[in-house]
Amino acid sequence: MIRVMAWMRVRHGLEFAVFHLILFVVKSLPVRASIQMANGLAWLVVNVLPRKASRYSVAEANIRAAFGPETSDERVYQLILGMWQHLFRMVCEMVQLPRHFRLHSCGDVLLFEKRDECVQAMCSGRPVIFLSGHFGNWEISVNTFGHFGFPMGVVARFMDNPWLQQWFKDYRESTGNWLISKTGAGADLSAIMNSNGMASLLCDQDAGRNGLFVDFFGKPASTVKSIALLALQYNALVVVGGAWRLPPEQQKNPRWVQFCLTTQDIMDAAEYQDVNGIERLTQDFTASLESLIRKAPEQYFWVHRRWKTPPEARRRRKAAA
Numbered sequence: 001m002i003r004v005m006a007w008m009r010v011r012h013g014l015e016f017a018v019f020h021l022i023l024f025v026v027k028s029l030p031v032r033a034s035i036q037m038a039n040g041l042a043w044l045v046v047n048v049l050p051r052k053a054s055r056y057s058v059a060e061a062n063i064r065a066a067f068g069p070e071t072s073d074e075r076v077y078q079l080i081l082g083m084w085q086h087l088f089r090m091v092c093e094m095v096q097l098p099r100h101f102r103l104h105s106c107g108d109v110l111l112f113e114k115r116d117e118c119v120q121a122m123c124s125g126r127p128v129i130f131l132s133g134h135f136g137n138w139e140i141s142v143n144t145f146g147h148f149g150f151p152m153g154v155v156a157r158f159m160d161n162p163w164l165q166q167w168f169k170d171y172r173e174s175t176g177n178w179l180i181s182k183t184g185a186g187a188d189l190s191a192i193m194n195s196n197g198m199a200s201l202l203c204d205q206d207a208g209r210n211g212l213f214v215d216f217f218g219k220p221a222s223t224v225k226s227i228a229l230l231a232l233q234y235n236a237l238v239v240v241g242g243a244w245r246l247p248p249e250q251q252k253n254p255r256w257v258q259f260c261l262t263t264q265d266i267m268d269a270a271e272y273q274d275v276n277g278i279e280r281l282t283q284d285f286t287a288s289l290e291s292l293i294r295k296a297p298e299q300y301f302w303v304h305r306r307w308k309t310p311p312e313a314r315r316r317r318k319a320a321a
Contacts (some may be wrong), residue, residue, distance in 0.1 A: 082298025133204030146175025
């Protein structure tokens with residue numbers, strides 16, 4: 001046991017050292033060079049690494065489930081390559097964010113969709129639940145609200161490496177937000193809702209046999225029920241949105257990168273207070289997230305097994321119970 005703990009400390013230390021080396025390299029690179037590096041690494045992952053290591057088959061299955069089995073191999077390849085390019089670029093953007101993104105420069109970095117509606121929701125005096133998925137640059141979204149004086153609790157899975165976890169905690173809380181562990185987040189979320197505060201969650205992962213099955217890209221996907229339950233219990237507003245990187249032809253900021261911060265939909269829990277309210281609200285915010293992903297599907301994390309649990313699994317569980 002002592003040896004295992006000693007090895008874990010060594011491993012965590014090595015991981016943290018490599019992480020800081022990556023930080024140093026990315027901070028030293030000009031923006032254009034960091035984009036070229038991200039694109040090169042993505043090409044290596046997709047074309048050189050064994051496809052099992054890059055989870056190519058998982059991403060391919062998800063893309064065909066979303067866009068149809070007739071989707072061409074070239075289209076699948078381009079989406080997967082674009083996904084890895086986006087992920088590596090997002091790592092670079094996280095490192096560059098404190099240097100390039102401040103309140104006074106947000107106009108150079110962000111375009112807003114439905115900004116006024118979002119501000120009205122945040123100033124309504126009611127609790128607000130912000131929902132998104134592993135789409136676009138989710139760090140930009142929460143960072144922006146903190147800069148504008150609208151801090152929120154951000155629910156995330158804590159890392160096993162305590163040094164890395166502390167770095168990401170400091171990073172995400174640097175603009176006034178605070179981090180909430182995904183494990184046992186219920187009490188913290190209830191406290192936020194009771195105080196008419198704001199919380200940010202991701203809602204696009206498989207919820208297993210206990211989830212609620214709603215359509216996602218036209219296919220039943222197990223989705224967490226707790227978000228709708230929380231919204232209905234506290235009569236909250238549910239805001240679906242995210243920040244996605246604009247395509248090259250729309251980029252007008254030569255110094256860094258431009259994003260579109262989108263408020264896709266705003267749902268009022270007061271309109272779902274009926275016997276089917278939980279299912280309707282869950283379906284509506286899932287459909288809204290789907291519409292958001294369709295804006296830039298190459299910026300979605302397709303390697304998550306979103307349709308891992310088939311609807312039959314819940315029926316079998318009910319029968320066994």
